[in-house]
Amino acid sequence: MSSAKKVVPSIPDTRADILVAALAILHEEGHSSLTVRRVAARAGCSTIGVYTWFGGKDGLVDAILLDGFRRFADALARARPRRSPLGTLLGQAVAYRRWALENRTSYEVMFMGAVPGHVAGDEIQLVGLLAYELLRGEVVAAQSRNLIDESDADTVAMAMWGLVHGLVSLEIASAEPKGLAARKSFHLRSFEVALVALEQGLLAKAPKHR
Amino acid sequence: MSSAKKVVPSIPDTRADILVAALAILHEEGHSSLTVRRVAARAGCSTIGVYTWFGGKDGLVDAILLDGFRRFADALARARPRRSPLGTLLGQAVAYRRWALENRTSYEVMFMGAVPGHVAGDEIQLVGLLAYELLRGEVVAAQSRNLIDESDADTVAMAMWGLVHGLVSLEIASAEPKGLAARKSFHLRSFEVALVALEQGLLAKAPKHR
DNA sequence: GGGTGGCCATAACGGCGTTACACCCATAAC
DNA sequence: GTTATGGGTGTAACGCCGTTATGGCCACCC
Numbered sequence: 001m002s003s004a005k006k007v008v009p010s011i012p013d014t015r016a017d018i019l020v021a022a023l024a025i026l027h028e029e030g031h032s033s034l035t036v037r038r039v040a041a042r043a044g045c046s047t048i049g050v051y052t053w054f055g056g057k058d059g060l061v062d063a064i065l066l067d068g069f070r071r072f073a074d075a076l077a078r079a080r081p082r083r084s085p086l087g088t089l090l091g092q093a094v095a096y097r098r099w100a101l102e103n104r105t106s107y108e109v110m111f112m113g114a115v116p117g118h119v120a121g122d123e124i125q126l127v128g129l130l131a132y133e134l135l136r137g138e139v140v141a142a143q144s145r146n147l148i149d150e151s152d153a154d155t156v157a158m159a160m161w162g163l164v165h166g167l168v169s170l171e172i173a174s175a176e177p178k179g180l181a182a183r184k185s186f187h188l189r190s191f192e193v194a195l196v197a198l199e200q201g202l203l204a205k206a207p208k209h210r
Numbered sequence: 211m212s213s214a215k216k217v218v219p220s221i222p223d224t225r226a227d228i229l230v231a232a233l234a235i236l237h238e239e240g241h242s243s244l245t246v247r248r249v250a251a252r253a254g255c256s257t258i259g260v261y262t263w264f265g266g267k268d269g270l271v272d273a274i275l276l277d278g279f280r281r282f283a284d285a286l287a288r289a290r291p292r293r294s295p296l297g298t299l300l301g302q303a304v305a306y307r308r309w310a311l312e313n314r315t316s317y318e319v320m321f322m323g324a325v326p327g328h329v330a331g332d333e334i335q336l337v338g339l340l341a342y343e344l345l346r347g348e349v350v351a352a353q354s355r356n357l358i359d360e361s362d363a364d365t366v367a368m369a370m371w372g373l374v375h376g377l378v379s380l381e382i383a384s385a386e387p388k389g390l391a392a393r394k395s396f397h398l399r400s401f402e403v404a405l406v407a408l409e410q411g412l413l414a415k416a417p418k419h420r
Numbered sequence: 421g422g423g424t425g426g427c428c429a430t431a432a433c434g435g436c437g438t439t440a441c442a443c444c445c446a447t448a449a450c
Numbered sequence: 451g452t453t454a455t456g457g458g459t460g461t462a463a464c465g466c467c468g469t470t471a472t473g474g475c476c477a478c479c480c
Contacts, residue, residue, distance in 0.1 A: 032327055046429050116326040117242055159404030166376020194369030197411030256460050
């Protein structure tokens with residue numbers, strides 16, 4: 001702070017400082033340490049800064065969520081397409097799990113209600129829908145090739161989303177008590193078996209050309 | 211207090227009063243209102259009573275969880291057996307969803323981390339395992355009749371548990387903003403489609419006698 | 421020079437979980 | 451009957467939390 005010359009004043013952007021501090025605290029110390037006072041102290045300002053730039057803790061968490069959903073959607077989008085939409089769907093599911101395990105704190109805040117009383121704003125829900133649309137798009141593609149009997153894309157997408165979300169949530173929730181590596185391979189195998197089984201069960205009974 | 215005659219003193223059981231008050235507050239006002247002060251006020255004692263009888267808020271929440279898991283396991287156990295283990299598994303899944311929707315606040319506390327910093331004690335996790343064992347038992351029964359290829363019961367059980375938990379969690383989480391009846395039937399249909407598909411996909415490829 | 425308004429630190433308010441302290445009072449011991 | 455003991459409890463406080471009223475600083479513009 002003291003030695004900040006005028007060479008690229010780097011704009012003492014309080015807003016950015018606060019956001020960076022919040023993400024660091026969340027990542028290093030977990031959700032229970034994410035308090036306005038601690039964030040402000042780490043950002044080098046008073047608590048009032050959080051209110052000036054984010055309107056309060058809710059706004060700050062919204063900003064964190066926005067960041068999380070964007071990175072999450074990016075990770076899903078990077079799951080490169082396979083030959084069949086069904087293969088792509090599997091790839092998306094694997095990418096989903098990998099991102100969740102590598103960004104556990106973010107995932108807990110985004111999908112497991114880790115920040116107590118928070119309800120996400122409308123903008124957040126829109127960005128969250130982006131990831132769902134990626135999934136839904138592949139489902140529609142599979143349907144248009146007559147790979148799936150069920151005609152409602154949302155029903156199929158919800159089935160897959162629910163399975164992936166449920167398994168990942170259980171894995172993250174149960175990982176805390178005992179971080180055994182044995183559990184990890186068990187969860188990975190369950191994940192794969194369940195996904196393949198669900199896709200098998202959704203397959204068209206009379207495939208046109210398989 | 212003043213007019214309490216000696217006719218059935220009804221044992222001014224502070225512990226029971228507190229537990230009843232906590233369950234009532236949780237049910238009527240939600241998790242955010244579950245504070246030691248409010249519970250104590252409703253129970254007609256001071257905050258110290260919660261510490262005398264439950265050791266603190268964590269102990270109180272543990273007692274609430276114990277009650278919830280017992281009722282939950284009862285509900286699953288009452289899903290009467292069908293002819294096939296696969297049918298019983300479907301019945302259990304439906305019972306799971308029904309109980310979760312009818313006991314939303316309890317479910318959120320038990321499986322969705324609705325009470326902020328709480329980590330359940332060992333006893334609680336044991337009771338929670340009861341419900342899992344009911345599911346696992348039917349999976350083993352299905353395996354012993356060669357209805358399922360996968361040989362690891364826990365893998366299959368985890369797949370089904372994850373699917374049910376994930377879909378129910380999404381349904382409960384998304385029910386708050388818009389309580390449309392249309393959403394309800396959509397979630398019910400997704401639930402059924404997904405479960406049947408998963409079971410189909412798990413079915414033995416070469417059934418001995420089906 | 422005299423507004424004007426954005427940004428911020430201080431200090432406070434009410435509420436939270438928790439606890440030190442003192443008190444009541446039923447029982448036990450003599 | 452007197453005294454000691456100890457469990458249950460009310461009061462008031464501590465240190466957190468999110469939030470905000472107050473007022474000062476300072477760059478800008480007339």
